Amino acid sequence: MGLLNDLGAKGTAPWLDFVDRKFLEAGGLEKLVAEDGLTGVTSNPAIFEKAMGYGDAYDATLAAYDAAHPGAATIDRYEHLAIQxxxxxxxxxxxxYDRTDAKDGYVSLEVSPYIADDTDATIAEAQKLWAAVDRPNLMIKIPGTPAGAPAIAATVAAGINVNVTLLFSLEAYQRVAEAHVAGLEQRAAQGLPIDRIAGVASFFVSRIDAVMDKAIDTRVAEGDPQAEALKALRGKVAIANAKAAYAWYQDFIASDRWQALAAKGAQPQRLLWASTGTKDPAYPDTLYVDALIGPDTVNTMPPKTMDAFRERGVVADTLTADLDGARRVLAEAERLGLDLDGVTQRLVEDGVAQFVKAFDDLLGAIAKKHPGA
Incomplete structure (x- = not known):
């Protein structure tokens, strides 16, 4: 069946971090579902900016929309294209989705990055997008910022599937995991069903190593007396961080609080490994897939990483392997002053800023395609 199918059999659902109209119309997604056991798709403003900002794949649809809605705002024009x-x-x-009884088969659509720090606006936009797409296998992506947590709880309570994005730290993950559960509890207390509400917590991986490795290389180049200890941590902090998050997840779903919801049919909020393409060419291009395989998880891969894993991935139960070693890596990073907490906080801020820029570029590209512009 192939390595991606084997990955799914180990409990890590293969999702594609890409969406594009030509790809969809050519049957590319259908082929991945049929041949590789693909079970989900993620999108973000950067992906849509690449898809819509270049080429002519969306021009006819945009022209038809403009003819029917003269003077429409650029944001409405974008949403029309994205929703299709x-x-x-x-x-x-x-x-x-049907075969797995609502446990998988999801596609994600992100709320505007402009409102990442506005709880009420995030809740309203999540509800608007949910109604506009009108598909039960939609997940609304909400950033795991402090303002995002109460929005996640309210959105889940409204019966909407949520993909929490831009998670880098264990603390942020714990906050949004508890928000997801709070939403389910609120819904259950109202006597409403919770068995078909799915959620994922998107924990970003490679970006952590990119920052950590740069800090390590700088200190080594400056002759840091701890050079050898620092070099030993290259390419290891992000995976150790992810393993610590999964260990917490395992404890959390064993808790009485979660088990009370599970008894009512609740599905666990799966950890989703995002940013899984390697940034350093010295690392294997399947590193952040090979190292994070375990039950109740998702790995959303850009096309290049998916192609690489299909060809030469290694399937094994790696996520729970050597947890003590992962904890030693994190302790050593702290001892050496690599400031994982500070790095993860900056990465959240940078991630929101990158999505805002991509959204700016995306809306600018669409605006240029206005008839007569």
Whole structure:
């Protein structure tokens, strides 16, 4: 069946971190579902900026929309295009959703990055996008910022599937995991069903190593007396951080609080490994897939990483392997002053800023395609 199918059999669902109209219309997603056991799709402003900002794949749809809605705001024009793609992807994945009884088969659509620090606006936009797409296998992506946590709880309580994005630290993950559970508890207290509400917590990986490795290389180049100890941590902190998050997840779903919800049919909020393409060419291009395989997880891969794993990935139960070693890596990083907490905080801020820039560029590209512009 292939390595991606084997990955799914180990409990790590393979998702694609990419969506594009030409790819969808050519049957590319359908082929991955049929041949590789693909079970989900993620999108973000940067992906849509690349898809919509270049080429002519969206021009006819945009022209038709403009003719029917003269003077429409650029944000509305973007949403019309994005929602069409998300609906098409959701329809392709619907058989997976049905076969797995709502446990998988999801496509994600992100709220505007402009409102990452506005709880009420995030809740309102999540509800608007959910209604516009009108597919049960949609997940609304909400950033795991402090303002995002109460929005996540409210959105889940409203019966909407949530993909929490831009998680880098264990503390942030714990906050949004508890928000997801709070939403389920609120819904259950109202006598509403919770068995078909799915959620993922998108924990970013490679960006952590990119920052950590740069800090290590700088200190080594400056002749740091701890050079050898520092070099030993290259490419290891992000995986250790992810393993610590999964260990916490295992404890959390064993708790009485979670078990009370599970008894009512609740599904666990799976950890999703994001940013899984390697940044350093010295590392194997399947590193952040090979090292994070275990039950109740998702790995969303950019196309290049998915192709690499299909060809030469290594499937084994790695996520729970050598947890003590992972904890030693994190302790050593702290001892050496690598400031993982500070790094993860900056990465959240940078991640929001990058999505805002991509959204700015995306809206600018669409605006230029206005007839007569």
């Amino acid at each position: 793609d998300i609906k098409a992807a959701a329809d392709t994945l619907r058989p997976v």
